[in-house]
Amino acid sequence: MKTPSSFRGKSSTSPLAKKSDSEVIKLYLTTQRPDYFSALYRRYSNKVFSKCISLLKDEALAQDATQEIFTKIFLNLAKFSERSKFSTWVYSITYNYCIDFLRKRKKKNALFSDEMENPPDIVEEIPDSALLEMEVVRLKKVLEHIPTGDKAILLMKYQDDMSIKEIAATLDKSESAIKMKIKRAKHKAQIVYRDIFPNNLN
Amino acid sequence: MASANNNENSFKKMEAFDNSQVPQPSPDIERNVMGTARSVGFIGNVIELYFSKALGVISSLFGGKNLDDESDEDQDMKEGNFDNDNNIMPSGRAK
Numbered sequence: 001m002k003t004p005s006s007f008r009g010k011s012s013t014s015p016l017a018k019k020s021d022s023e024v025i026k027l028y029l030t031t032q033r034p035d036y037f038s039a040l041y042r043r044y045s046n047k048v049f050s051k052c053i054s055l056l057k058d059e060a061l062a063q064d065a066t067q068e069i070f071t072k073i074f075l076n077l078a079k080f081s082e083r084s085k086f087s088t089w090v091y092s093i094t095y096n097y098c099i100d101f102l103r104k105r106k107k108k109n110a111l112f113s114d115e116m117e118n119p120p121d122i123v124e125e126i127p128d129s130a131l132l133e134m135e136v137v138r139l140k141k142v143l144e145h146i147p148t149g150d151k152a153i154l155l156m157k158y159q160d161d162m163s164i165k166e167i168a169a170t171l172d173k174s175e176s177a178i179k180m181k182i183k184r185a186k187h188k189a190q191i192v193y194r195d196i197f198p199n200n201l202n
Numbered sequence: 203m204a205s206a207n208n209n210e211n212s213f214k215k216m217e218a219f220d221n222s223q224v225p226q227p228s229p230d231i232e233r234n235v236m237g238t239a240r241s242v243g244f245i246g247n248v249i250e251l252y253f254s255k256a257l258g259v260i261s262s263l264f265g266g267k268n269l270d271d272e273s274d275e276d277q278d279m280k281e282g283n284f285d286n287d288n289n290i291m292p293s294g295r296a297k
Binding site for chain 2: 033034036037041042044045046047048050053059062063066067070074075122131132133134135136139140154155158160199
């Protein structure tokens with residue numbers, strides 16, 4: 001049964017609820033008490049799970065992915081450098097895991113528009129507003145119809161506010177490659193939008 | 203034009219909508235992750251407590267010197283008890 005997110009998790013009256021992510025991480029690293037890690041898990045598990053479902057499109061796979069991702073987060077927590085926000089770090093692990101998983105699974109299908117056989121050389125610049133002001137239901141539909149890599153990169157930029165530098169580090173690409181991927185992803189989204197909603201051009 | 207940081211952009215609204223719609227992750231996930239956390243913590247403690255000692259035992263088996271066994275000479279070195287010829291004093295320390 002589906003539970004609204006507002007009713008999930010343990011009571012927010014816990015003393016840990018008031019502490020920032022980095023304070024909880026420091027507490028965990030110094031004491032090694034599992035309840036501190038558990039607090040981090042409770043903060044991010046729903047969002048990570050939701051992203052996994054959205055990218056992998058399979059609930060069982062998303063459950064396994066969430067477990068793997070949190071195990072990775074736990075094992076690498078000491079390496080978290082606080083150069084970025086903890087949430088950004090968690091999401092970049094999530095996107096990387098899902099993209100790697102899909103790459104292994106669909107070796108023949110391109111994950112990004114620019115990996116397709118004949119990507120267009122010149123891509124028209126789509127204004128951000130075309131996507132950012134789109135109706136939510138339509139945006140969801142459009143994102144369902146573009147390559148998963150394009151979807152992931154648009155989510156990183158517009159949903160999680162990751163900088164070009166952070167996206168580049170996550171996907172292990174240069175910043176100029178990421179700018180091009182975003183441009184192509186927006187272009188692809190615009191084409192799909194025109195196909196699905198031919199009478200409602202933005 | 204809307205900014206990418208706008209809290210009300212369609213992507214953020216979609217995230218809020220998705221988070222309210224997707225089922226909760228199974229409680230087994232938290233149990234398994236916390237199980238891993240406990241196991242790794244336990245193994246870490248075991249390594250921290252016994253690994254250096256085990257290494258010492260192995261090195262002493264091969265004729266090395268166990269760093270835990272501090273000799274009188276080492277003690278003299280630490281305390282700065284030297285004779286004038288820069289030789290370590292025999293134990294009993296002061297001449």
